[in-house]
Amino acid sequence: MERDLLSAIAHRDHPIAAPVSEANLDRLLRRAALPEAARVLDVGCGEGEWSLRALELVSSAVADGVDISPHALASAGRAAAARGLSDRISLHSSPAERFSAPEPYDLVLCMGSTHAFGGLKPTMDAIARFVRPGGLALVGEGFWERPPTPELAEVIGDYRDLAGTVETAESEGWLTVYAHVSTLEEWDEYEWSWTGSLSRWAAEHPGPDGDQALAAAREHRELWLNGYRATLGFASLLLLRV
Known part of the structure; x- marks a missing residue:
């Protein structure tokens, strides 16, 4: 069973696709104070929840969503249609590093997708070319x-503490103007939704695919509950291009 499909199933009940509540998603986007006719780019858009909500907050805004998962893009397209936003968002099937745009953006979103560029510092360097001077990036x-533990760090990846993360994000022409640190409650909601959606789907689809989905859910839950719960944090940084 392909990884993209597993991820799409896991995020069905939590399309924000990050440990962030709906209320805090709105708060972060409102802090961006997007102008009329704002241009928004969502890199690694997944189901498109961040960019779609930005369009709902600013009725004249337009957006581009970029992702490599056909399942996520299809879900984003359905969500846009259901919310009457299809004419204001364009969805692009493309690796993040290959996407190009004719005009700069007022806001670039990259929420939980810095792996697409190889980490936080390469992400900030890459998205700088998309943001107009004085524009913003919202990076998770x-x-x-x-x-x-050394074992957990080897499995999860090379992260810094919060101060180091902010320092890395600001290293080349960026200034943090607001941020949100996800609470344990937000993490638990995200992880129970992730593992629960996949487990429910597995129960409804007995057979090899269901077995793979259930194995993935159990492996993820084990790593979370007995590994990174209350150890791995998530910061949503609103950064000004200076």
Whole structure:
């Protein structure tokens, strides 16, 4: 069973696709204070929830969503149609590093997708070319709430603490103007939704695909509950291009 499909199923009940509540998603986007006719780029858009909500908040805004998953893009297209936003968002099947645009954007979103560029620093360098001078980026990135075990760090990846994460994000012409650190409650809602959606789907689809989905859900839950819960954090950084 392909990884993109597993991810799409896992995010069905939590299309925000990050440990962020709906209320805090709105708060972050409102802090961006997008102008009329704003241009928004959502890199690694997934189901498109972030960019679609931005369009709902600013009725004259338009957006581009970029992702490599056909399943996520199809879900984003259905969500846009259901919310009457299809004419204001264009969805692009493309690797993030290959996407190009004729005009700069007022806001670039990259929520939990910095792996597409190889990490936080390469992400900030890459998306700088998309943001107009004085424009904003909203970037979601993991960080260590407390020092991990060497074994956990090897599995999860190379993150810094919160101060180091902000320092990395600001290293080349960016200034943090607001941020949100996800709460344990937000993490638990995200992870129970992720593992629960996949487990429910597995129960409804007995056979090899269901077995793979259930195995993936159990493996993920084990790593979360006995590994990174309350150790791995998530910061949503609103950064000004200076």
